[in-house]
Amino acid sequence: MKKLIFIMLMICGSLSSSAQSKYLTKTGFIGLYSHTTMEDISANNNQVASILDIATGEIIFTVLMKSFKFDRALMEEHFNENYVESDKFPKASFKGKITNLSNVDFKKDGKYNVDIDGDMTIHGVTKPFKTNGTIEVQNEKIIGKSKFLLNPHDYNIEIPNLVKSKFADNFEITVDMTYSSLKK
Amino acid sequence: MKSIFKLSIIIISIIIVIGIIIGIYLYFKPQADISKKRADVVLKASELYNEYSSNENQANTKYLNKIVEVSGPVAELTNNPDSSLTIILRDSSVDFGLNCNILKNNTKGLNKLQKGVIISIRGVCSGYNSIEVALNNCALVK
Numbered sequence: 001m002k003k004l005i006f007i008m009l010m011i012c013g014s015l016s017s018s019a020q021s022k023y024l025t026k027t028g029f030i031g032l033y034s035h036t037t038m039e040d041i042s043a044n045n046n047q048v049a050s051i052l053d054i055a056t057g058e059i060i061f062t063v064l065m066k067s068f069k070f071d072r073a074l075m076e077e078h079f080n081e082n083y084v085e086s087d088k089f090p091k092a093s094f095k096g097k098i099t100n101l102s103n104v105d106f107k108k109d110g111k112y113n114v115d116i117d118g119d120m121t122i123h124g125v126t127k128p129f130k131t132n133g134t135i136e137v138q139n140e141k142i143i144g145k146s147k148f149l150l151n152p153h154d155y156n157i158e159i160p161n162l163v164k165s166k167f168a169d170n171f172e173i174t175v176d177m178t179y180s181s182l183k184k
Numbered sequence: 185m186k187s188i189f190k191l192s193i194i195i196i197s198i199i200i201v202i203g204i205i206i207g208i209y210l211y212f213k214p215q216a217d218i219s220k221k222r223a224d225v226v227l228k229a230s231e232l233y234n235e236y237s238s239n240e241n242q243a244n245t246k247y248l249n250k251i252v253e254v255s256g257p258v259a260e261l262t263n264n265p266d267s268s269l270t271i272i273l274r275d276s277s278v279d280f281g282l283n284c285n286i287l288k289n290n291t292k293g294l295n296k297l298q299k300g301v302i303i304s305i306r307g308v309c310s311g312y313n314s315i316e317v318a319l320n321n322c323a324l325v326k
Contacts, residue, residue, distance in 0.1 A: 026272075026283055026315050029265045044266040047283050047320075049313040066249075066310035067318050069268070069287065073213045090244075090311050176265050 021055035023142050023179035030063060031174040032150075041075065041171075043068040052142060052179050054106045057098035059116065059144075064091055083157050084123055092122040094129065104135050111136045116146070122155040133175065142179040147172065215287060218306050219323035221251055229256025229273040229282045236312045237280075243317075247309040253325060254282060255304040258297050269294055272316070273305065283316040290323055 028048030034041040047067040052059045065086035070076040080086040096118015098104070104112040112135045120129035133146030149170040152159060225247065232254055236243040256273035259281060264270055267288035274281025284305050286294060297303065307322030 024315075026280070026313070027262045027264065027270045031266070044264075044268070046264040046266065046268055046270055046285050047310070047313055047316075047318040049315040062314040064311050064313045064318050067285070067313070067320060069215070069285070069320060071214060072211070073215055074210050076215075091313070 020181075020183055021053050022182040023052045023054060024182050025050050025177050025179045028061070028177040029175070031176075032068065033172045033174070034170070041070075043070045043076070043079065045069070048177065050144075050177055050179070051182075052144065054104075054142070057101035059094075059096055059098060059118070061094040062091055063093065066090065083152070083159065089122075089124045092120075094118055094120050096129070098135070104137070106137055106142070109137050109139065122150075123157050125155040127154055140181065144175065144177045144179065146175040149173070215321055217323070218251060218308065218321045219290075219325070221306075223253035223306050224250040226253040229254045230275055230278070232309075233274075233278075233281050233317055236317045240312045244311060248311055250309055251306060252309050252319065253304060253306045254284075254319070255302060256281065257302050258299050260299070261295055261297060263295065267291070271297070271303075271305065271322070273303075276300070280316050282319055283313070284319040284322040286322045294324065 026049050027046055028050045030045045030048050032041075032043050032045075045063060045067045046069075047064055049062040050060060065084050066080060068076070068079065070079065084092075096116055099115045099117050101114075104114060113132065114135050115130070115132050117130045118128075119126050121127075131146055131148040133144060136143040136145070150173050151170050153169075232243075232247065232252065235246070254273060257275060258271055259274035259276070260270070260272035262270040262272075264285075269286045269288075269291040271284045271286065271294070272281055273284060282305075284307055304325035305319065305322050306325050307319035310318040310320050312318070
């Protein structure tokens with residue numbers, strides 16, 4: 001148990017706050033969607049690991065690229081082998097902070113708007129990233145949701161010319177995470 | 185001469201049509217049905233988890249992208265936003281284990297599984313998300 005708490009703290013990168021303020025999910029949901037004239041591209045990942053520290057507002061996501069499931073096997077193969085190169089870059093991650101933490105009362109059930117600021121790493125490329133979302137406190141669980149656009153070109157994801165017209169410039173990303181307290 | 189010409193046109197057309205049919209089949213092919221495939225390796229859920237948590241890179245060389253068949257007790261069941269089902273296989277004495285995702289077409293009857301029941305699941309190993317080992321396209325082994 002001590003070893004696991006140590007690993008959690010390492011993941012959070014902060015040794016100052018106790019495990020009491022940390023919330024975890026291992027079944028976080030991230031969906032990606034892009035509409036093109038030919039077809040809709042959509043994939044779902046239900047194995048996102050994330051830790052939220054309600055004392056500091058720090059938030060970390062670890063996303064396994066191979067966990068993105070497409071309806072069609074061929075599209076998933078292209079995604080992994082040609083676009084995100086998941087054998088070379090198996091995980092995407094986000095390390096950041098809720099910048100308006102005082103806006104959230106974690107002791108009171110309710111829905112709060114939050115601003116998030118940090119670094120996004122995809123395909124081996126790290127870029128600063130800012131977005132907003134909602135935090136819902138519900139019965140000792142914390143639900144974090146956000147929706148934003150990502151441009152694959154920002155992360156050196158090459159879309160071959162042949163299929164370039166098939167992709168819109170941006171992917172719509174939907175995040176839906178339900179966190180539970182780390183101490184059980 | 186004319187009939188050879190005609191014959192070659194017919195043969196080439198047949199080849200093109202077959203090519204198109206194969207192309208369409210591959211294009212629309214859904215996710216593989218893992219329950220019909222043989223496992224590359226069979227082991228206990230706790231063994232797979234321990235290998236990944238102690239040395240992720242080494243475990244990846246052994247298990248990444250392979251079809252694994254794992255057995256262990258059901259610790260958690262989660263219905264996901266896309267109607268897929270997550271079964272966490274984990275001994276009650278530890279905090280983390282295997283995160284097994286079952287696509288929505290294969291979930292019939294599975295969300296009635298009792299916690300603590302030992303089951304066998306076959307799926308593709310997708311790696312380690314830093315907390316648990318991820319298995320996808322999972323199916324219950326009968």
